[in-house]
Amino acid sequence: MRSGCTASVVLWRRMLKRALFSSPHPSSSYIIGPNYLPDVWVQNNNTGRRSGVHYSTGHNAAKIDGKSIAQEIRLRIASEISRIKSAIGKFPKLAVVLVGDRRDSHTFIHIKLKACEEVGIATSVAELPENCTENELVHVVSRFNEDPTVHGIIVQLPLPPQLDEEHIINFVSPEKDVDGFHPLNMGNLAMKAREPLFIPCASKACIELLLRHGVEIIGKRAVVIGTSKIVGLPTSLLLQKYHATVSTVHAFTKNPEQITCEADIIVSDVGIPNKIRGAWLKQGAVVIDMGTHQVKDPSSQHGFHVTGDVCYEEAIKVAAAITPVPGGVGPVTISMLLSNTLDSAKRAFRLA
Amino acid sequence: MRSGCTASVVLWRRMLKRALFSSPHPSSSYIIGPNYLPDVWVQNNNTGRRSGVHYSTGHNAAKIDGKSIAQEIRLRIASEISRIKSAIGKFPKLAVVLVGDRRDSHTFIHIKLKACEEVGIATSVAELPENCTENELVHVVSRFNEDPTVHGIIVQLPLPPQLDEEHIINFVSPEKDVDGFHPLNMGNLAMKAREPLFIPCASKACIELLLRHGVEIIGKRAVVIGTSKIVGLPTSLLLQKYHATVSTVHAFTKNPEQITCEADIIVSDVGIPNKIRGAWLKQGAVVIDMGTHQVKDPSSQHGFHVTGDVCYEEAIKVAAAITPVPGGVGPVTISMLLSNTLDSAKRAFRLA
Numbered sequence: 170m171r172s173g174c175t176a177s178v179v180l181w182r183r184m185l186k187r188a189l190f191s192s193p194h195p196s197s198s199y200i201i202g203p204n205y206l207p208d209v210w211v212q213n214n215n216t217g218r219r220s221g222v223h224y225s226t227g228h229n230a231a232k233i234d235g236k237s238i239a240q241e242i243r244l245r246i247a248s249e250i251s252r253i254k255s256a257i258g259k260f261p262k263l264a265v266v267l268v269g270d271r272r273d274s275h276t277f278i279h280i281k282l283k284a285c286e287e288v289g290i291a292t293s294v295a296e297l298p299e300n301c302t303e304n305e306l307v308h309v310v311s312r313f314n315e316d317p318t319v320h321g322i323i324v325q326l327p328l329p330p331q332l333d334e335e336h337i338i339n340f341v342s343p344e345k346d347v348d349g350f351h352p353l354n355m356g357n358l359a360m361k362a363r364e365p366l367f368i369p370c371a372s373k374a375c376i377e378l379l380l381r382h383g384v385e386i387i388g389k390r391a392v393v394i395g396t397s398k399i400v401g402l403p404t405s406l407l408l409q410k411y412h413a414t415v416s417t418v419h420a421f422t423k424n425p426e427q428i429t430c431e432a433d434i435i436v437s438d439v440g441i442p443n444k445i446r447g448a449w450l451k452q453g454a455v456v457i458d459m460g461t462h463q464v465k466d467p468s469s470q471h472g473f474h475v476t477g478d479v480c481y482e483e484a485i486k487v488a489a490a491i492t493p494v495p496g497g498v499g500p501v502t503i504s505m506l507l508s509n510t511l512d513s514a515k516r517a518f519r520l521a
Numbered sequence: 522m523r524s525g526c527t528a529s530v531v532l533w534r535r536m537l538k539r540a541l542f543s544s545p546h547p548s549s550s551y552i553i554g555p556n557y558l559p560d561v562w563v564q565n566n567n568t569g570r571r572s573g574v575h576y577s578t579g580h581n582a583a584k585i586d587g588k589s590i591a592q593e594i595r596l597r598i599a600s601e602i603s604r605i606k607s608a609i610g611k612f613p614k615l616a617v618v619l620v621g622d623r624r625d626s627h628t629f630i631h632i633k634l635k636a637c638e639e640v641g642i643a644t645s646v647a648e649l650p651e652n653c654t655e656n657e658l659v660h661v662v663s664r665f666n667e668d669p670t671v672h673g674i675i676v677q678l679p680l681p682p683q684l685d686e687e688h689i690i691n692f693v694s695p696e697k698d699v700d701g702f703h704p705l706n707m708g709n710l711a712m713k714a715r716e717p718l719f720i721p722c723a724s725k726a727c728i729e730l731l732l733r734h735g736v737e738i739i740g741k742r743a744v745v746i747g748t749s750k751i752v753g754l755p756t757s758l759l760l761q762k763y764h765a766t767v768s769t770v771h772a773f774t775k776n777p778e779q780i781t782c783e784a785d786i787i788v789s790d791v792g793i794p795n796k797i798r799g800a801w802l803k804q805g806a807v808v809i810d811m812g813t814h815q816v817k818d819p820s821s822q823h824g825f826h827v828t829g830d831v832c833y834e835e836a837i838k839v840a841a842a843i844t845p846v847p848g849g850v851g852p853v854t855i856s857m858l859l860s861n862t863l864d865s866a867k868r869a870f871r872l873a
Contacts, residue, residue: 335715352708352715359711359758360704360750363687388773390780396761398712406711409748409769414780416768417761421740428742428766 230456230488233382235374239500242377246507247288253520254289261514262291263347263506264313266324268306268332269299274325281323284503290510293319303332307340314342320517321347321510326399344516347509350398359406367513370505372403374498375436375457376411377505382490384434384455386411392429394418394445394478395438400459404436425449437478447483456484456491459498582808582840585734587726591852594729598859599640605872606641613866614643615699615858616665618676620658620684621651626677633675636855642862645671655684659692666694672869673699673862678751696868699861702750711758719865722857724755726850727788727809728763729857734842736786736807738763744781746770746797746830747790752811756788777801789830799835808836808843811850 254260263285267278278294285292295309306324313322322345328334338346343353349369357365379386391413395401401417409415413434418425426449429435434455437445442462450456460478477494484491492498515521606612615637619630630646637644647661658676665674674697680686695705701721709717731738743765747753753769760767765786770777778801781787786807789797794814802808812830829846836843844850867873 352712353705354708355711356704356706356708359707359754361748361754363704388775396713402711402713409771412771412773414768414770414774414777416766416780418766419761419764421764422766423740425766428768 230485231382231490233378233455233457233490233492233497235378235492235497235499235501238378238381239504242501242504243284243288243507246504246511250289250511253515253518257518259514259518260289260291261320261510262293262318263321263323263510264316264319264345265292265294266297266306266309266313266322267294268297268301268325269329271327274327278325280503281506284507285510288507288511290507299329300331301329303336306332306337310337310340314340314345317517319345320514321345321506323348323506345513347506347513349403349509355398355403355406358403358410361410366516367509368407369399369403370502370509371400371438371459371498372407373505373508374501375404375459376407377501378457378492378498379434379455382455384490386413386434389413389433390416390431391434391436392416392418392432393436393438394425394429395440395459397438400438401436404438404459408434408436439478441478442476443478443480445479445484447480447487450484450487452487453489454487456488457498458492458494461494461499582837583734583842585730585807585809585842585844585849587730587844587849587851587853590730590733591856594853594856595636595640595859598856598863602641602863605867605870609870611866611870612641612643613672613862614645614670615673615675615862616668616671616697617644617646618649618658618661618665618674619646620649620653620677621681623679626679630677632855633858636859637862640859640863642859651681652683653681655688658684658689662689662692666692666697669869671697672866673697673858675700675858697865699858699865701755701861707750707755707758710755710762713762718868719861720759721751721755722861723752723790723811723850723854724759725857725860726853727756727811728759729853730809730844730850731786731807734807736842738765738786741765741785742768742783743786743788744768744770744784745788745790746777746781747792747811749790752790753788756790756811760786760788791830793830794828795830795832797831797836799832799839802836802839804839805841806839808840809850810844810846813846813851 250260265278265281267274282292282294297306297309310322310324313319322341324337324341326334328337338350339352341351343351343366346354346367349355349365349367354365354367357363358368386408391408393401393405393408393415396417396419405415405417416428418428422428429445429449430451432451432454434457435450436457436459438459439445440460442460442464456479458477458479462476463473464476466472466474475495477497479491481491481493512521602612617630617633619626634644634646649658649661662674662676665671674693676689676693678686680689690702691704693703695703695718698706698719701707701717701719706717706719709715710720738760743760745753745757745760745767748769748771757767757769768780770780774780781797781801782803784803784806787802788809788811790811791797792812794812794816808831810829810831814828815825816828818824818826827847829849831843833843833845864873
């Protein structure tokens, strides 16, 4: 086990210090969970240009700035954790389980641990080798389930093929399932008149961005592209809880652009860079891009650039508002993990 | 406690006897759960006539005969139960919990008990008074949860207002939740790569009717009207598991007919008699009507007639196929309860 620790936190701490004396509001409840398991879509050569679609030339879509929204949420969370610590001497703790050596998993965990550190959430990391057994992994999860100082548990996905992901997720206590992937939490998210203990973070981030941007959801036509448990499914369910009329588009959908171009709100979890073209969008739609892809780019310093599912250059000419990639849903998703962990701790401390 | 017992079973038993010697196939796995909790729709004076909609005058929609499909399923279930009994001397048992004196609840229970009796499923009925406490109800459910001779438990809904329906459903063991309303089963239904132990019966009936009628689901546009846990929600989730492109329409949807008229498959759980007019349908759509309403009718012998959500006379002129009410989804839904109970018993007997 190791404790997550990072640099560049100094500046953030200064901001936090200011926030502690200026932000009296408690953190509202949000969510987290950014491991993308995209649907299997076939990449096509569709140019995205469809006759009859009007690209406005003057006005570009408003950019929904996830970075600053995420920062604001984190400042509030940090402030609330600080107050709880002062009042009762306790603080939230997140346990992270990491199996194997996938570079992307290590990067995600690094980002999560850094974010925890910034807001005052303690962390405990269990690293297991790539070839570990299911029993070994279950044992680690059990220990975190039983540890009363741990309020949230995340098992970084994907797992190596010898491990049954569904079985492991079933094993995480629903009371500490801050990723919101346990079927009990998913069922309570799906069902009317019920509230899950946790909602998957990317979906909570999506709704947060819409609400903060003043987008009315009730009665609107929403199309979610993708059905993964991490993004597409819970986002469809959550939009429905907010009374949107939701259509779910996936790899088996014929002519998906005929459905997406009717949507007031479009959420993409398609998993292919630039798949969603301008012609897929209705004039004035709000676009939430849940994709994050590294695309080879020899002209870039790192040899790649980061892009989303949506062809941004085309979309901004049609949409009313859009999340950029990077700097859109991603940082808010991390803030939602912090928020879920804080909420869980408050329940444990009997403060919620 | 009383044992469910009915008349008019003699004829059925004769048919069963024949089936026992003629039907070698084991029962396939289906589902159950027919308590309709409709969305709150506003009744309107929409005539349902929209310019541009073509009503064919010659050809009427094919009637999807739920009654005969239900009978076929029940014969197979009875045959399988008979074989199990002969082989190991054991049989499935369904426990039914009934609170209060609602006439419709008593009617539903009567139908379910009769169906159980016909196929050889034993029953145990616990009746509690209208003013019973939650503790008393929980105690009864616990007893059934712990009874190894009980394989399925249904708590007839709705419950009196002093009882928390969600809390009671949570209390039913997911392994005996033959209605499929437990959030754990609903979550597993919602999530890709998972299978719930039970799927709500009305939804399973819907898919059964589609498949038996030879309707291709994969890639088709499906619209489900309604989001109740009993019908609308699980039907949306199940259609999605069969790779339909699903849109869910509800009371907050503006101009729902603009969405329904694009559907290849339309499932109605709207809860208002004759709400779905011919103009809401695409030419050649398949219509599954999940509604059952008693409409006052002085000209009828009983003072009412039974109708569905769909205006049948208009719909048959547009649709390719439609379930009638009565005689459509209803009887198959009951068969799915029997099927779920049998499946549960087979798991308990280690035959599945």
